[in-house]
Amino acid sequence: MxxxxxxxxxxxxxxxxxxxxxxxxxxxxxxxxxxxxxxxxxxxxxxxxxxxxxxxxxxxxxxxxxxxxxxxxxxxxxxxxxxxxxxxxxxxxxxxxxxxxxxxxxxxxxxxxxxxxxxxxxxxxxxxxxxxxxxxxxxxxxxxxxxxxxxxxxxxxxxxxxxxxGSFYKEGMSPVKIAVESEYVRAVRGGTGNAKTAGNYAGAMIVQEIANAEGYSQVLWLDGKENKYIEEVGSMNVFFKINGEVVTPGLSGSILEGITRKSVIELLQHWGVPVSERKISIEELYDAHQNGQLEEAFGSGTAAVISPIGELSWKNEKMVINDGKTGELTMKVYKALTGIQTGKEEDPFGWRVKVD
CATH class of the missing domain: 3.30.470.10 (Aminotransferase class 4, branched-chain amino acid transferase, N-terminal domain)
Incomplete structure (x- = not known):
């Protein structure tokens, strides 16, 4: 060639x-x-x-x-x-x-x-x-x-x-409201959820339209088998800070392996912040909110980098997170990533690639 x-x-x-x-x-x-x-x-x-x-x-x-x-x-x-x-x-x-x-x-x-x-x-x-x-x-x-x-x-x-x-979301770094989707699914294990292919996004558009009409910026997807475990938020990976630990859904075969997701995990580990990749159910998240342990939540992806979540709606219940404000750790992650990306901060990981 x-x-x-x-x-x-x-x-x-x-x-x-x-x-x-x-x-x-x-x-x-x-x-x-x-x-x-x-x-x-x-x-x-x-x-x-x-x-x-x-x-x-x-x-x-x-x-x-x-x-x-x-x-x-x-x-x-x-x-x-x-x-x-x-x-x-x-x-x-x-x-x-x-x-x-x-x-x-x-x-x-x-x-x-x-x-x-x-x-x-x-x-x-x-x-x-x-x-x-x-x-x-x-x-x-x-x-x-x-x-x-x-x-x-x-x-x-x-x-x-x-x-x-410019900014992917009109809200910028202001927390967004998210609806938990319980009827439609984005992907299933063994399907194409871990591939970045057009059909995954086309199939999600109807749900996005419904969510927007009801005043939500995005939807929180649950797994396609049990309709129980959290997978992604819109077209982004998702993180929750629960009682001091950051949790993100583990890669199950139906979740896209985001580069920003990977970077967030490595950044938190570098800071010594407890972070785990595992199954997390919507019930566990609801219980954490009820117990006052759901401290922060955010989505991660290339387009928005970090998108704070201020509210989740599930079965007519509203989970307001951190009083609807951007969390301290969420903002720290955003500033660190964008600082590395734009050359404002040191890059101890070698992530930044200069173009001549």
Whole structure:
């Protein structure tokens, strides 16, 4: 395979929007990365080109059988104009784990990281330099073969697009209200819950719509077998501080292994804060609240980084957490992660990757 990345720069650069009025995922940079796959040639023809539409046959398998995976990460610009990525190697590794589950050929990690860095470097002037803003990066793979037979595609496209973004939630770091979902499920063990694939998100949209209509920002998912154990909050991993210990649901096969989740756990361990990955039921959480031991709760993910939870609604019962205020540990975690990401804080873990 030719590993040289061809670069075609845009002759017509877009007018950049006011960064202060950005909406999440609505604006895109000048360039994108594309690489093709075929059974005969493997992954080939890596290139950076002007951002543009792509053309697919109506029978392309992505439209019919949903063979796709994606990732999400961010680029940050520091006060002295240095550009950083946060643990991008972990995103590429997870992309490949998701690909294995969805019967998609894995990409070469070194090449994917090189392409990602080059693309960010070319469009670095799209990175907002305002507090809380960043450049969101979306690598993804889609199946492209025109074939209505239910078999894995023989051709694919790996692409990376980028979008300058502000806060994911309009509430910012203000605590959000969450509804516990007891009817629908997000995923089950043995399914695709631990892969980052489109169908997981499509199936969750109806529940999100219902929750929003009832005044909630997101839903708390329970397991698909017993409808009892906590799994994720919206599309984020979730943490609870109970009687001094931080608890997050263990990876059961239906929970996505978040890079931010992993970072939070490692950060808490570094601080000497008790943290455990285990099963935790909604009943246990309710009892902890009733006993005054549910001290803090927050979601973690690339888009929002950390999202404090101020209230949970379950079976017409409202669990107000920390008087509906952002907890001290929650804020400490948020400041530490964003400080490392933006270069404001020391990085003792080697998570921050500089882009030349």
């Amino acid at each position: 030719n590993k040289q990345i061809d670069i075609q720069l845009s002759a017509n650069r877009k007018e950049k929007p006011s960064f202060s009025s950005l909406k999440f995922g609505k604006t895109y940079t000048d360039h994108m990365f594309i690489m093709d796959y075929s059974r005969e040639n493997g992954w080939h023809d890596p290139r950076i080109v002007p951002y543009q539409p792509i053309t697919l046959d109506p029978a392309a398998t992505i439209f019919h059988y949903g063979q796709t995976v994606f990732e999400g990460l961010k680029a940050y610009i520091s006060e002295n104009e240095e550009v950083f990525l946060f643990r991008p190697d972990e995103n590429i590794k997870r992309l490949n784990r998701s690909s294995v589950r969805m019967c998609i050929p894995e990409v070469e990690e070194e090449l994917a990281l090189e392409a990602l860095k080059k693309l960010v470097s070319i469009d670095r002037d799209w990175i907002p330099n305002q507090e809380g803003m960043s450049l969101y990066i979306r690598p993804f793979i889609i199946s492209t073969e025109a074939n209505l037979d239910v078999t894995p595609s023989q051709t694919y496209k790996f692409m990376i697009i980028m979008s300058p973004v």
